[in-house]
Amino acid sequence: EVQLVESGGGLVQPGGSLRLSCVASGFTFSNYSMTWVRQAPGKGLEWISVISVSGAFAYYGDFVKGRFTISRDNSRNTVDLQMNSLRAEDTAIYYCAKDSRAGAFSPADHWGQGILVTVSS
Amino acid sequence: SSVVTQPPSVSVAPGKTARITCGGNIIGSTGVHWYQQKPSQAPVLVISYDTDRPSGTPERFSGSKSGNTATLTISRVEAGDEADYYCQVWDYTSDQYLFGAGTMLTVL
Numbered sequence: 001e002v003q004l005v006e007s008g009g010g011l012v013q014p015g016g017s018l019r020l021s022c023v024a025s026g027f028t029f030s031n032y033s034m035t036w037v038r039q040a041p042g043k044g045l046e047w048i049s050v051i052s053v054s055g056a057f058a059y060y061g062d063f064v065k066g067r068f069t070i071s072r073d074n075s076r077n078t079v080d081l082q083m084n085s086l087r088a089e090d091t092a093i094y095y096c097a098k099d100s101r102a103g104a105f106s107p108a109d110h111w112g113q114g115i116l117v118t119v120s121s
Numbered sequence: 122s123s124v125v126t127q128p129p130s131v132s133v134a135p136g137k138t139a140r141i142t143c144g145g146n147i148i149g150s151t152g153v154h155w156y157q158q159k160p161s162q163a164p165v166l167v168i169s170y171d172t173d174r175p176s177g178t179p180e181r182f183s184g185s186k187s188g189n190t191a192t193l194t195i196s197r198v199e200a201g202d203e204a205d206y207y208c209q210v211w212d213y214t215s216d217q218y219l220f221g222a223g224t225m226l227t228v229l
Contacts, residue, residue: 107154111163
């Protein structure tokens with residue numbers, strides 16, 4: 001069974017940093033691209049980033065503007081999201097997700113339960 | 122970057138057919154994916170690459186595309202289908218995925 005478990009969320013002050021981590025199990029992690037998506041309270045889904053199977057390629061949503069960095073460690077089955085210069089509008093539930101097709105950027109077929117990040121003073 | 126547009130809400134009676142659209146200039150040139158999200162739950166992929174049903178998606182769910190509009194069709198709608206539905210596309214002009222704003226499906 002595929003499982004994705006996020007950690008590292010919580011309350012952070014504006015301008016601060018936070019590192020989210022997602023540990024994966026139940027599939028061959030190194031064969032799949034991994035994605036982060038967020039959802040602000042009462043709002044829609046917002047795609048953040050995707051990272052390739054090797055970690056060599058990553059793409060980001062326009063709103064990131066260099067503030068977030070995605071990375072992965074295939075030896076530990078983890079994908080991280082480093083978030084810097086956080087703003088109140090970054091307050092959201094952050095989801096880690098597994099892409100559906102091995103070796104290719106593709107829609108996400110398994111999602112974590114999500115973790116709340118609150119940016120507030 | 123491009124924009125994809127969904128109606129904010131769709132209402133349908135049980136047993137009838139619901140159609141949710143996703144429009145935009147990029148639709149005709151890229152695969153469209155659909156997610157269902159129920160309150161306080163993570164999204165679930167229900168249609169990928171315009172028409173493909175992942176395992177576990179009921180056959181009542183189907184996808185189609187014509188020109189710059191994609192449509193998610195739910196036949197014989199049930200109360201349990203009430204949810205938010207999001208379309209997603211890869212915007213090759215800016216190398217990022219885009220979500221539509223979402224459509225709230227209400228079963229009357």
